[in-house]
Amino acid sequence: MKIDPNSSKDLSAQIAQAIRDAIISGQLPVDKRLPSEAELAEQFDVSRPTVREALKRLAAQSLIRTQRGATGGAFVNRLTFEDAYGQQITTSTLLLSMNAVSFETACEARYALERACAPLSAERRGADHLATMRAEIHRQGQPGLSDEAFCASDVAFHRALVDGAGNPVLSYQLAGAVEAMQPLMNMITFTARSREEIIALHTSIADAIEHAAAPAADTALSALQRYTVQLARDVIAERAARSG
Amino acid sequence: MKIDPNSSKDLSAQIAQAIRDAIISGQLPVDKRLPSEAELAEQFDVSRPTVREALKRLAAQSLIRTQRGATGGAFVNRLTFEDAYGQQITTSTLLLSMNAVSFETACEARYALERACAPLSAERRGADHLATMRAEIHRQGQPGLSDEAFCASDVAFHRALVDGAGNPVLSYQLAGAVEAMQPLMNMITFTARSREEIIALHTSIADAIEHAAAPAADTALSALQRYTVQLARDVIAERAARSG
DNA sequence: CGAATTCATTTGTCAGACATTTAAAAACCT
DNA sequence: AGGTTTTTAAATGTCTGACAAATGAATTCG
Incomplete structure (x- = not known):
């Protein structure tokens, strides 16, 4: 050579x-x-x-x-899915933080991908995936949960939903989208009121997945996306008002 | 430190x-x-x-x-989307080639993600995206086109579809899924008959995107997925028969 | 025959040197 | 004085040679 x-x-x-x-x-x-x-x-x-x-x-x-x-x-080295997850998360996180990607753009991408997984998850999810989703919902309702812990639980909930599709390639692709959003999500989930609403929507999603109701899951995910985007808008507007 | x-x-x-x-x-x-x-x-x-x-x-x-x-x-360094594309493609390619991921699993992930983009693309695609899709369809019909060139055109078609959604985060995520599949796709598109069928489905997709018909795009993409998977099964079966 | 030791190979780390590139500072000529 | 050329300093790129540490294999010894 x-x-x-x-x-x-x-x-x-x-x-x-x-x-x-x-x-x-x-x-x-x-x-x-x-x-x-x-x-x-x-x-x-x-x-x-x-x-x-x-x-x-x-x-x-x-x-x-x-x-x-x-x-x-x-x-x-055999590139494992786990290695690839890690790289994907690092890359996605930096991509979002360094390129002034709007919250709405990132959110749209994330929920578009997640809605793509939902029908597969509704069809194939195991009992363990559903149990994880329920457990995380329960944790999210605990009083005194820190914002960081709430967001980590949120991530775990969505990971379980994605993993329920039983497709490791999809899980790998989604890992970046879901986890890289966490720092952005941290900004907007600090009020008790928003938590209640999010928990209610999570419950709707888990119910739909449990009963293999793909359209209902899609509806609930869309609602969660809309609610999240609206919350972000409110937070940004309030900040602008306070500083202006 | x-x-x-x-x-x-x-x-x-x-x-x-x-x-x-x-x-x-x-x-x-x-x-x-x-x-x-x-x-x-x-x-x-x-x-x-x-x-x-x-x-x-x-x-x-x-x-x-x-x-x-x-x-x-x-x-x-500011991590650009282009840099991230490249890393994503390398990682995804190696992940598929090193982990005995079945064609069907990879295909399912790819089309699930692509179907997630289709409604957004139907709504927002510019004239340039549509023109690219039509141009690639035309190229795919040229006689004497090599398998490699056909597959490259196939990738370009699907990239245009995804980019039509106007969401760079989605484009980034999909880059890996679409491009990493190319080596696998190369195996199964070598007959004139399969090309005709694929071109017909591509035309259906482009039509649907042109007329903002999201459900029709979804249907055509699903049909393309089914057809691709079936082709792969046939190719594998034929190989087994010839060597056995 | 088994256990302890020696040995060879390979990566990990260090020190020092020189080459190359680049922009700023200095010198020079008009 | 102004513009051009030369010099210089700082930084990365590369090389040489050396030693440390880890590890499996070969060897030696009880």
């Missing part, structure tokens, strides 16, 4: 891309051991620190894992 | 996490310049190569960018 030393990119970036391409194309199968750092350095005709920087780039994307010792080295 | 040299993790991983947390929490705003590598090395009490490995990890996630020269350094 060869690397262009006159490219605009770093050597380590080029090497990382070359290895990444080999992994994506299947040339390097899962659990395959890469050559040692010294061997890679010789193959690419660069120094070991440069190879190491390339490997760290790949490790940051969970594409490889490394092990020390005699039989150690860098191995192609 | 301090780092635990006895942790199970690499020093560079710990340092990367510390800086990542600072970015996510907002302590380090967009375009803020990080201390120089030499200063970071002193602050964390490690060597410069270790700091560099940490920075490369962050660069791999598009969290920072670096610039050489007198006023250069590492800057907190």
Whole structure:
């Protein structure tokens, strides 16, 4: 393999891309051991620190894992759904916080995706998913629950709804949408009144899922979306009034 | 800032996490310049190569960018939707190829999400989105089109449908689902007969979007999903018969 | 034969050096 | 004085060489 030393990119970036391409194309199968750092350095005709920087780039994307010792080295990592969840959540969170995405836009995307899961969840959810939803609703009604705990419970409720669809690819896609919204949601659920309303809507959703009533679930989710957006508008308007 | 040299993790991983947390929490705003590598090395009490490995990890996630020269350094990067698309596509592709996700599961997730976009797209799509969809349908009918080109056109068609919803967060989420399916789709669209059927369904979808007929779009998308799944089943069955 | 030890391999970390890029400061010429 | 060229300083990019630490395998010893 060869690397262009006159490219605009770093050597380590080029090497990382070359290895990444080999992994994506299947040339390097899962659990395959890469050559040692010294061997890679010789193959690419660069120094070991440069190879190491390339490997760290790949490790940051969970594409490889490394092990020390005699039989150690860098191995192609099987990307698990859990790894992917984490990356998706980090990326989605930063995307929303850094790009001035309006609350309504984020909310619309989230509920559109969630409504897509609802019919599948109504059809297939297990007893455990329903039990989780009920338990989280109960927790949300506890007096003295902090805003952070309420939002975490809210996330858990919606995760259970999504997981009920029994499709890990969908769960992965939704993880980012649901969890990345949490910081934004934190701003608008600080009054006791809004909690009551949200709990009532959650109950409607759980009822619909329990009775495999997909249209009712869709209706309740739409209502929750409308209510959430309205709350956000009120909060923003009140803030503007107070500061203006 | 301090780092635990006895942790199970690499020093560079710990340092990367510390800086990542600072970015996510907002302590380090967009375009803020990080201390120089030499200063970071002193602050964390490690060597410069270790700091560099940490920075490369962050660069791999598009969290920072670096610039050489007198006023250069590492800057907190604004994560663009485009960057996020790319990461999402890479992650989704590997997730599907490494985890023995069934074609049907992936297909279900993709069409569930796409059907979630369709009503919004029917309501809001611009003339450009519709024009793109029509142009791609026309291309798909050209004789002598390679399988790869047909699939690329298929992706472009569905991207236009999704982008028509006018919600960048949705487009971002769907990018992974649609593009990651392309390698899988490549396997099943190699006969002229299947192309005709797919083109007919694409036309139904475009018609529905043009006339803001959300239910019709949903029906056509469902039909396309069913047809795709059936094609995949046939292809798999035929392969089993030929090899068995 | 089994347990302890040695050994070789590989990643993790460090120190120091030089190359390259870049913008600002200084010097210079008109 | 003004504009151009040169110099300089600061920062990242890369290399060399070395040592530490972990780990499995080979070896030695009881």
